[in-house]
Amino acid sequence: MTDTHTATHPLQQPFRDAMASCAAGVHVITTDGSAGRYGITMTAVAPITDEPPTVLLCINRQSAIIPILSANSHLCINVLSAHQQDIAEHFAGLTPLSPEERFEYHIWHRGQTGQLQVEGALAHLHGKITAQHDIGTHHVFYVEIGEIKVHDTAAPALVYFRRNFNSLK
Template sequence: MASCAAGVHVITTDGEAGRYGITMTAVTSVTDEPPTVMLCINREAAIIPILTANRDLCINTLSDGQQDIAEHFAGMTNLSPEERFEYHIWHRGQNGQLEVEGALAHLHGSITDYREVGTHYVFFVEMNEIKVNDTHPPALLYFRRAFRYLE
């Protein structure tokens, strides 16, 4: 899969179970009606119990100038999960979920179903708020184990 270029996203969730975020590339559109996205997350990821309890989330699609955010939430820096939220400007969507300023898109939704498949959980998330950045900065990609950008 390292030879497949993919968009870079930071998934955030905030609720009764706590606040957490994770960098992901395994984010895929499933259907337009209802607007649904699929997330594939390793069963061992610390976000799993928080995400399954909170159920609401935001998919922040990162632009080329946001590689530092991707690195923070991928655990590539020495920041704790809480400190990762201190280094960027955040806003809240209608469902209260955190969106990082400057992202290409903010896709807010709720988990409608999830399944265990091998080493991962596959989450189905129905979108209830979609915001797109009108300035059209280049996209941040991950390809051959390195961050790249696409205009």
């Protein structure tokens, strides 16, 4: 049996390099509930179906948010605008802020289910985890969306491309 923490697949780095060539929207996923409050910056967010509206989230199994999301079961997908790069950096752990301090540097509101949404985001999608499983190094969550708020449709989006944050109009 191969130890997945030390062994690497021969295509791992070429795969990562190829995926870095795919521009992706930047999101901050937040959850708050009995297991605590937490947030994480993500690009591995994809729509699955619009009936019912469902989104897929892929998160590395080493991430501290996995047990918190699983226990809370509700979350908010904050679709970041180009001027919110600092938020993306905070929640990606690129700054020295603790997970709790990350929430202190921005203005937050609560959606109908009580989940935190950051002011100024292009959109907020609130949902409930309906299924989950592991594949390779990642945990996959299926989230049925129950509340959607679309805000500024003219502002540029924050995207991640070739391992850098960029603006897309």
